[in-house]
Amino acid sequence: MTAEAPPLPDGPSAEVRFVSPYPEVTRQVADALRWFFAFDEGGSYPAGLKATDLRQRLPLAPSYSPRS
Known part of the structure; x- marks a missing residue:
């Protein structure tokens, strides 16, 4: 869980x-x-020829870390 x-x-x-x-x-x-x-x-979306794969899209801020 995140x-x-x-x-x-x-x-x-x-x-x-x-x-x-x-x-x-x-x-x-x-x-x-x-x-x-x-x-x-x-977001996660179906992918691949038979839509059996999962495509994940994550917008990130590389200059900022929640761990800082």
Whole structure:
């Protein structure tokens, strides 16, 4: 379980997108990125030819860490 996302600060930002056939791996990667970077609410979407993969989109603020 993750904490509620703080709003992204003004300034540089990035959007990370990745696809995995394993929903658990997608969740773990998203949680790891959330640990190191501030993020805005992203989304998960079906992906792949048969829509069996999961595509994750996470807007991040690389210059700001919630751990600082």
